[in-house]
Amino acid sequence: MIRLEGHYLDGLKPVCVPAVMDFSDEQAALSAGTVFERYAISNLRASPRIGSADRFITLPNGAQFACADHAVLDSLPQESWSEGPVAWLEQRWGVALASIVIVFGALLAGYFIGLPAAAERIVAHIPIRAEEPLGKQAVGWLDEKGLLKPTGLDFVTRQTIKDGFEGLCGDLQSKDCYRLEFRASKGFGPNAFAFPGGVIVITDDMVKAAASREEVLAVLAHEVGHVELRHTLRSILQNSVIGAAAAMVTSDAASLSVAVAGLPMLLAQTRYSREFETAADEYAFRLLRQKGYSPAAFASLMERLAKAKEAKQAGAFPYLSSHPLTAERVERARAAAKCPMSALQSGKVDEGRRLQSLSPEDKRLLLVGAWFGCERTKEGGRHVWIIQRKDDGSYEAHSRQTDASGKMQDIVAVGNWGVEGDIFYSVRTRVLQGDEAAPADAANARKRNNFRILNLTGEILEYQRVDSKNRITVRRVPASFDLSAGWEYFVSRKDFTQEYSYTLNRGSETTQGRLESVIGPKTNLDGMDAFTTVITIWRPGAGPLSTKYFFVENEQGVKSIARQGPSDDSPKSEGQDTWSLKYPLIVGRSWTSTEEINSLKEKFTAPLTCVVEAVDDVVSVPAGTFKNCMRIKQSFNGKVNFGSNVGEVDVALEYYSWYAPALGYIKTVENIKCANRDLGGGESRLQMLSYRMVR
Numbered sequence: 001m002i003r004l005e006g007h008y009l010d011g012l013k014p015v016c017v018p019a020v021m022d023f024s025d026e027q028a029a030l031s032a033g034t035v036f037e038r039y040a041i042s043n044l045r046a047s048p049r050i051g052s053a054d055r056f057i058t059l060p061n062g063a064q065f066a067c068a069d070h071a072v073l074d075s076l077p078q079e080s081w082s083e084g085p086v087a088w089l090e091q092r093w094g095v096a097l098a099s100i101v102i103v104f105g106a107l108l109a110g111y112f113i114g115l116p117a118a119a120e121r122i123v124a125h126i127p128i129r130a131e132e133p134l135g136k137q138a139v140g141w142l143d144e145k146g147l148l149k150p151t152g153l154d155f156v157t158r159q160t161i162k163d164g165f166e167g168l169c170g171d172l173q174s175k176d177c178y179r180l181e182f183r184a185s186k187g188f189g190p191n192a193f194a195f196p197g198g199v200i201v202i203t204d205d206m207v208k209a210a211a212s213r214e215e216v217l218a219v220l221a222h223e224v225g226h227v228e229l230r231h232t233l234r235s236i237l238q239n240s241v242i243g244a245a246a247a248m249v250t251s252d253a254a255s256l257s258v259a260v261a262g263l264p265m266l267l268a269q270t271r272y273s274r275e276f277e278t279a280a281d282e283y284a285f286r287l288l289r290q291k292g293y294s295p296a297a298f299a300s301l302m303e304r305l306a307k308a309k310e311a312k313q314a315g316a317f318p319y320l321s322s323h324p325l326t327a328e329r330v331e332r333a334r335a336a337a338k339c340p341m342s343a344l345q346s347g348k349v350d351e352g353r354r355l356q357s358l359s360p361e362d363k364r365l366l367l368v369g370a371w372f373g374c375e376r377t378k379e380g381g382r383h384v385w386i387i388q389r390k391d392d393g394s395y396e397a398h399s400r401q402t403d404a405s406g407k408m409q410d411i412v413a414v415g416n417w418g419v420e421g422d423i424f425y426s427v428r429t430r431v432l433q434g435d436e437a438a439p440a441d442a443a444n445a446r447k448r449n450n451f452r453i454l455n456l457t458g459e460i461l462e463y464q465r466v467d468s469k470n471r472i473t474v475r476r477v478p479a480s481f482d483l484s485a486g487w488e489y490f491v492s493r494k495d496f497t498q499e500y501s502y503t504l505n506r507g508s509e510t511t512q513g514r515l516e517s518v519i520g521p522k523t524n525l526d527g528m529d530a531f532t533t534v535i536t537i538w539r540p541g542a543g544p545l546s547t548k549y550f551f552v553e554n555e556q557g558v559k560s561i562a563r564q565g566p567s568d569d570s571p572k573s574e575g576q577d578t579w580s581l582k583y584p585l586i587v588g589r590s591w592t593s594t595e596e597i598n599s600l601k602e603k604f605t606a607p608l609t610c611v612v613e614a615v616d617d618v619v620s621v622p623a624g625t626f627k628n629c630m631r632i633k634q635s636f637n638g639k640v641n642f643g644s645n646v647g648e649v650d651v652a653l654e655y656y657s658w659y660a661p662a663l664g665y666i667k668t669v670e671n672i673k674c675a676n677r678d679l680g681g682g683e684s685r686l687q688m689l690s691y692r693m694v695r
Contacts, residue, residue: 006019007066047079135196183201184205200220218298221288224283224287225284284298291692299329360420372662377401461474489630495692498690500515550564592609594608606651
C-alpha cells in the first residue's frame with residue numbers, strides 16, 4: 001500500500017482540507033476530515049507534470065486531491081499528455097533555448113515572408129476598381145491640407161503628357177481605372193505618387209525636371225508598375241496587419257484609428273521595398289519598349305535628379321527618398337533600352353545586355369516575324385524587301401528591285417532558315433516570278449546564304465553578309481505589310497499612329513505645339529477606295545483641332561482627294577491635284593501638287609514643284625535615327641493674291657520633307673519669305689516624336 005499526503009478540494013468551496021489517499025492495486029481510499037470515499041483506479045485522472053509544481057488527481061465527482069509529485073501518479077490514467085513536453089523541456093534548458101530560437105525564427109519568417117505572401121494573395125482577390133475610393137480620398141485629403149495645390153502647367157504640356165499616358169495604359173486590362181492628376185507642391189518637390197485604384201499624381205516640378213516627354217512617361221510607367229503589381233495596397237495591408245496586431249496586444253484601439261487617419265500621408269510617403277522597386281522598374285521597362293519608348297529616358301532623369309539633389313539640401317528631392325536611386329537601377333534601365341524584347345518579357349533584363357549572352361534559340365525566336373529592308377544597288381537603283389520567317393523554319397521573301405530608270409521587278413522566294421551561333425542562314429528552294437515557279441538554283445538548290453548577326457532587338461536587326469561583308473539593317477513590321485507601289489514611304493496601316501512637334505514662325509511670332517496623325521479604316525468615297533487619316537493639332541491656349549483627310553493610291557502615286565474639318569458635315573473635295581507622292585520614287589522624279597499653305601498669317605493656295613532629291617539620307621528625329629530616307633523638295637516662287645485688303649504679294653517658299661522606309665513622313669523644314677512682313681515668314685520645323693505600329 002502507498003499513502004500520499006495532500007489536500008482535498010470539493011469544487012464547491014474555495015477551501016483546502018488536509019487529506020490522505022491510500023493506493024492498493026485496484027482501488028484508492030480518500031480520507032479528508034468527515035469525507036471518506038473509495039474509488040476504482042480506472043476512474044481517477046492524474047494531471048500532467050509541470051516542473052516541481054503540485055499535481056492533481058481528479059475524482060469521479062469532480063473534486064480534486066492535490067499532492068506533491070510521486071511516481072504512483074504516473075501509473076494512474078492521465079488527463080492529457082499535451083503538457084508533457086513542456087515539463088520535459090523545463091528539465092532540459094538547452095533544448096528549451098533552442099526551441100525559443102526556433103519560435104523567434106518562425107516569427108521573423110512570418111513577418112518577412114508569410115505576411116508579404118498573405119498580402120499578395122489577399123490583393124489578388126481585390127479588383128483595382130475596388131481601391132478607387134481609397135485613392136480618391138487620399139488625394140482629396142492632401143488637396144484639403146494644402147500639401148498639393150493646383151497645377152501651374154499650361155494646357156498643351158498637360159494634354160501632351162496625358163495623351164502619352166493614355167497610350168501607355170491603352171492596352172492594359174485595367175486601363176479605365178487610371179487617372180492622371182497634375183499638382184504643384186513645394187513640400188514634395190519633383191515627385192510622382194501611385195495611389196490605390198489607379199490614381200497617379202505627378203508634380204509640376206517633376207515635369208519641369210524632365211528634359212523630354214519621354215522622361216516624364218518613363219516615371220509614369222514606373223508608377224503604373226506599382227499600381228499593376230498592387231504594391232501600394234500590399235504595403236497598406238502589411239502595415240495595417242502590424243498595427244492591428246499591436247492594437248490587439250496592447251488593447252489600444254487608438255493606435256489603429258491613428259494609423260487609419262494618417263493613411264493619406266502614408267500613401268504619399270510610401271517607401272517601397274527594394275523588391276517592389278525592382279519589380280516596378282522591370283514592368284516599366286517592358287511597357288516603355290512595347291510602346292516604342294526607350295527605358296534609357298528613365299536613367300537620364302534619375303541621374304539628373306540625383307545631381308540636382310547633391311547640389312541642394314538633402315531633403316530637396318523626396319522622390320529619391322521614396323524611390324531610392326542606385327547605380328544598379330540606372331544600369332538596368334540602360335541595359336533594358338538595348339536588350340531584346342524577349343528578354344524583357346521574361347523579366348531577364350540582364351540576359352539582354354550583350355548579344356553574345358543570347359542563346360541560338362533566343363536569337364531564333366527574335367528573328368521570327370516580318371522584317372522590312374531597303375538598300376541602294378550599285379547601279380543606282382533600289383532594292384526593297386520583306387521577309388516573313390516562320391517558327392517552323394520556313395520563310396517567304398517578297399522583293400522589289402527598281403533600276404535607275406524606274407523599271408520595277410518583283411520576285412518572291414521561299415525556302416528554309418535557321419540559326420547557328422551568331423550566324424543565321426537562309427536556303428532558297430524556289431523562286432516565283434509571275435505565275436512561273438522554278439528551283440532557286442538547279443545546280444545548287446541547297447546552297448546557303450550566311451549572315452552574321454551584329455545587333456538584334458525586338459525591333460531592329462543589323463547583320464553582315466558573310467560573303468560580301470555588306471552591312472544591312474532591317475526593321476520589324478506587321479505581318480500584313482506588303483510592297484504595293486511606294487508602300488515603303490506611304491503608310492496606310494489602320495491605327496498606325498505618329499506624333500509630331502512643330503515650331504511655326506510668323507515674323508516676330510513663334511508658336512509651338514503638337515500634332516498627331518492616326519490612320520483610320522478604308523472607306524469608299526465617290527467610288528474610290530480611300531485611306532483616311534485623322535490629324536489632330538494642339539495649339540497653346542486652345543483645345544485640340546482634328547481634320548480627316550482622304551487619300552487614294554493608284555499606279556500614279558498617292559493623292560489627297562478630300563478633307564473634313566471640325567465644322568464640316570461631310571468630306572469636301574480638294575478640287576485640285578494634291579499629290580503627296582508620284583511613282584516611281586527615284587532621284588529626279590518631279591511633279592506638281594496644288595496645296596493650301598497655312599504658314600503665314602493669311603492662308604493661300606499655290607502650285608508646288610516637287611522633286612525627289614535623295615533616297616539615301618540618314619535622318620535623326622526624337623523618335624530615332626533612320627537610314628535610306630527619301631528627301632523631297634517642294635518650292636514656289638511667285639505672286640499671291642491675298643484679297644482686297646492686302647493685294648498681291650511676292651512669296652518664295654521651300655519645303656524639305658523626309659520619308660523613312662516603313663514609317664512614312666518623319667520631318668519637314670520650311671523656309672518662307674514674304675514681301676509683306678505683316679504676314680510673317682521665316683523658318684518652321686516639324687519632326688516625329690514617336691510612332692506606334694500595329695502588330
